Amino acid sequence: MTYRAPVRGSGWRATLGSVFNRQFKEVSAVQNISFELSPGEVVGFIGPNGAGKTTTMKILSGLLHATSGQVRVLGHSPWQRRTDFLRRIAFIRGSQPVGGPQELTVLDTLQYQRLLYEVPLVQYERNLVELTTTLELGNLLERQLRALSLGEKMRAGLALSLLYRPELMFLDEPTLGLDVTGATTMRRFVAQYAEQTGATVLLTSHYMADVATLCPRLVLIDQGTIRYDGKLDELAAKLSPYKLLRITAAGADEQRLREAGELVEHSDGTWVIRVPRADVARTTASLLTDLEVADLSVEEAPLEVVIDQAYREGVE
Ligand SMILES: Nc1ncnc2c1ncn2[C@@H]1O[C@H](COP(=O)(O)OP(=O)(O)OP(=O)(O)O)[C@@H](O)[C@H]1O
Numbered sequence: 001m002t003y004r005a006p007v008r009g010s011g012w013r014a015t016l017g018s019v020f021n022r023q024f025k026e027v028s029a030v031q032n033i034s035f036e037l038s039p040g041e042v043v044g045f046i047g048p049n050g051a052g053k054t055t056t057m058k059i060l061s062g063l064l065h066a067t068s069g070q071v072r073v074l075g076h077s078p079w080q081r082r083t084d085f086l087r088r089i090a091f092i093r094g095s096q097p098v099g100g101p102q103e104l105t106v107l108d109t110l111q112y113q114r115l116l117y118e119v120p121l122v123q124y125e126r127n128l129v130e131l132t133t134t135l136e137l138g139n140l141l142e143r144q145l146r147a148l149s150l151g152e153k154m155r156a157g158l159a160l161s162l163l164y165r166p167e168l169m170f171l172d173e174p175t176l177g178l179d180v181t182g183a184t185t186m187r188r189f190v191a192q193y194a195e196q197t198g199a200t201v202l203l204t205s206h207y208m209a210d211v212a213t214l215c216p217r218l219v220l221i222d223q224g225t226i227r228y229d230g231k232l233d234e235l236a237a238k239l240s241p242y243k244l245l246r247i248t249a250a251g252a253d254e255q256r257l258r259e260a261g262e263l264v265e266h267s268d269g270t271w272v273i274r275v276p277r278a279d280v281a282r283t284t285a286s287l288l289t290d291l292e293v294a295d296l297s298v299e300e301a302p303l304e305v306v307i308d309q310a311y312r313e314g315v316e
Pocket residue numbers: 003004005027028029047048049050051052053054055056
């Protein structure tokens with residue numbers, strides 16, 4: 001997919017000049033991307049800023065027409081934007097949760113959406129009750145869209161999209177700017193919707209908590225090309241050949257723990273050591289034998305660390 005981007009120098013002369021003599025350059029956003037989603041999958045589509053995530057989602061939802069290649073979504077060519085296709089998908093962006101006239105109330109907008117998507121009245125009323133409860137919209141329904149906070153807009157935006165029960169959701173940074181509670185509510189809601197309806201979800205996020213909570217599979221894109229497509233835990237295993245042992249033991253001495261692995265942290269009688277994956281079972285057993293262990297847990301390296309490494313060094 002290439003964009004035709006206008007080229008303009010800086011300063012008012014260049015600005016004026018570009019009005020009469022506009023020049024363009026081709027910007028390649030994504031190339032040779034190929035992946036499939038199975039019905040019911042929840043997939044994390046991640047990558048650094050500018051990697052091509054939003055562009056891909058716009059192509060998949062039909063907002064952009066790819067300059068080359070083949071795209072099939074639910075048996076349709078998305079760019080044709082056929083009504084029967086649009087009724088089955090939703091594209092929800094955390095940066096623009098609700099479009100349309102901002103003077104309308106949430107309820108007006110939901111009613112307008114019902115007409116647009118031809119949702120039968122009985123189904124509309126049932127869905128509205130359910131969405132109002134699960135997304136806690138009760139006291140927002142009579143409020144104008146423009147008066148909503150970011151978190152409230154996001155909840156309203158989700159309700160608008162889910163009113164017609166899409167079977168495929170493109171979620172572009174759905175927790176952007178939300179506080180901890182807002183982000184947790186959003187994750188819980190998406191997981192619940194996908195589970196109850198069997199919907200397929202493709203989700204982009206820079207918050208690893210979203211990915212870790214929701215997505216067993218990851219597609220990692222960088223500079224417009226896919227670098228990894230597979231299970232989240234396999235990516236962690238591939239990139240991080242270590243696990244962390246967190247151990248609380250009375251009378252443990254530093255020397256003994258240093259023998260067991262690389263010391264990462266020590267506070268209040270709790271030690272964290274890094275141990276090669278292959279040695280975890282043996283090391284754990286010997287520590288349990290040698291020390292008076294009150295607590296011991298085996299943890300993966302934090303996902304942030306794994307993904308940061310994938311972005312910086314690649315996956316191979
Ligand atoms: N309308 C446009 N005109 C020209 N170039 C564009 C346009 N939209 C996006 N691009 C470029 O295409 C590339 C991919 O952008 P895209 O928005 O898809 O990235 P992204 O992965 O969603 O990034 P982010 O995580 O920052 O949102 C970037 O280099 C961007 O500058």
